Amino acid sequence: MNSVHDCGGDDGFGRIIPDGYDGTEPVFKSEWERRMCALFMATIVGGLFTDEDFRQSRERLEPSRYLTRSYYEQWWFAVARLMVEKGVISPAEYRAEIARMDAGTGTGAEARS
Amino acid sequence: MPGHHHPHDHDHDHGPDGDISAEEMLTSIDAVDIGVRVKALEELLARKGLIDPQALDAVVDYYEHKVGPRNGARVVARAWADPAYKQRLLTDATAAIAELGFSGAQGEHMVVIENTDSVHNLVVCTLCSCYPWPVLGLPPVWYKSMPYRSRVVRDPRSVLEEFGTFLPETTEIRVWDSNSEIRYMILPRRPPGTEGLSEDALAALVTRDSMIGVSEALTPGGAA
Numbered sequence: 001m002n003s004v005h006d007c008g009g010d011d012g013f014g015r016i017i018p019d020g021y022d023g024t025e026p027v028f029k030s031e032w033e034r035r036m037c038a039l040f041m042a043t044i045v046g047g048l049f050t051d052e053d054f055r056q057s058r059e060r061l062e063p064s065r066y067l068t069r070s071y072y073e074q075w076w077f078a079v080a081r082l083m084v085e086k087g088v089i090s091p092a093e094y095r096a097e098i099a100r101m102d103a104g105t106g107t108g109a110e111a112r113s
Numbered sequence: 114m115p116g117h118h119h120p121h122d123h124d125h126d127h128g129p130d131g132d133i134s135a136e137e138m139l140t141s142i143d144a145v146d147i148g149v150r151v152k153a154l155e156e157l158l159a160r161k162g163l164i165d166p167q168a169l170d171a172v173v174d175y176y177e178h179k180v181g182p183r184n185g186a187r188v189v190a191r192a193w194a195d196p197a198y199k200q201r202l203l204t205d206a207t208a209a210i211a212e213l214g215f216s217g218a219q220g221e222h223m224v225v226i227e228n229t230d231s232v233h234n235l236v237v238c239t240l241c242s243c244y245p246w247p248v249l250g251l252p253p254v255w256y257k258s259m260p261y262r263s264r265v266v267r268d269p270r271s272v273l274e275e276f277g278t279f280l281p282e283t284t285e286i287r288v289w290d291s292n293s294e295i296r297y298m299i300l301p302r303r304p305p306g307t308e309g310l311s312e313d314a315l316a317a318l319v320t321r322d323s324m325i326g327v328s329e330a331l332t333p334g335g336a337a
Contacts, residue, residue: 008239008290009267013260016275023322027177027251032148034177037251038169039155041176045218046163051293055241071242071257073147077139080154084135089157091138097153098145 001056004063033072040075049082057081181250182321184215185298188225188248189324190315193303202300203227210248220247220296226289227300228326233284234299235273235326237265238291245296249324256325266290276327299326306333 007013028034044054058078066074083089133141142150158164188210192199202209206223210216223245226234238244239262244252255261265272269286273279280286289297301323307315310333318331 005240007259007263008237010259010263011267013258013263016255016258016260016264016272021255021276023320023328025253029254030148032151034173035155035169036151037176038173039151039158039164041172042164042169043158048163055293058241067259071254076147076151076154080150081135081139083154083158084138088161088163089154091133091135091141094138094153094157095142097157098142098149101149101153101156102145 001059003059004066005059028072033070036072036075036079040079043079043083048088049079049086053082054078057085176246176251180246182248182319182324183316184213184250185245185248185321185324186316186319187213187312188215188298189300189319189330190312192225192300193307193315194312199227199300206298215247217247219243220245222295223248223298224289224295225298225300226287228302228329230302231283231285232287233273233280233326234287234289235265235269236289236291236297236299237262239263239266240292243291243293243296245298248298249321253321273327276322278328298324300324301326301330304330304332 028037040054043049044051049057058074060081061069061074061077065077069077080094084091084094155164155166155169159166188202191213192202198209198212201212202225206225207216207221209225210220210223228234237256242252242257244256261272266288269288270280273286291297301319303315304318307318314333318333320328320331322328323330
């Protein structure tokens with residue numbers, strides 16, 4: 001697919017590493033990134049989609065989002081889209097799940113019996 | 114939709130059940146906190162029995178704490194210490210790496226490239242973030258970023274200099290673009306003054322960044 005992800009040779013993206021870079025950094029910057037990475041591994045190993053499905057889904061992210069959303073948020077877009085398009089979940093049930101969590105403390109604990 | 118009588122009055126694309134499309138769903142919840150979006154997806158899939166949250170924890174722990182660049186450093190140290198192993202590594206990297214017990218997803222087809230006094234190599238994935246997980250773990254943020262992916266294939270020398278790596282003008286620089294099949298790892302030059310060091314001591318000089326190729330291995334008791 002021809003889009004902004006195919007960036008090899010493009011100019012103007014600026015510096016690569018922050019000042020004071022010492023060659024180390026945590027693998028995840030926050031807990032949700034850790035959960036998203038795990039969710040990806042579990043769903044792809046579970047056969048819900050293939051490597052190619054995932055790559056293509058991520059590349060379909062519209063350019064303005066691709067350029068501004070963090071790496072693991074791009075993963076969320078890719079996996080959530082695949083789950084709907086493959087009929088694993090419906091938009092209605094996913095939105096209901098989010099609404100349940102928003103209504104609670106954000107943990108979703110109240111929605112589980 | 115003028116002139117078109119539809120059972121309901123939505124102005125969006127419909128999924129199979131009259132639900133909204135995936136694209137519309139993504140947009141409709143785009144403003145929700147990303148932590149909630151991820152958690153809700155996890156809960157939903159767990160309730161359907163498609164994933165096991167306990168197993169999720171174990172998987173992440175494995176990649177966060179048990180797999181990482183220390184694996185690659187052991188491979189490099191062995192290659193520095195054992196010429197026969199180095200030959201096997203450069204000939205069939207996947208098999209040679211498996212000799213040390215490292216294999217698995219995102220490392221099924223490994224190629225190891227040797228840095229020499231005349232040729233310096235580095236690795237990128239311009240299209241996404243392909244990276245050899247079994248030997249290097251999960252990639253650093255900068256490796257996945259647009260600035261690295263875009264610039265390293267056009268102006269690798271400036272990238273090396275940003276990482277503090279200054280090579281002679283005469284050194285040829287080669288950039289290897291990973292893909293979903295082939296994953297590259299660089300065998301850095303063995304630093305001077307390391308004769309007689311144990312493999313453990315050698316491995317301690319091998320940084321993650323030196324196996325991506327943006328820097329060189331450390332020198333004993335000194336700066337890189």
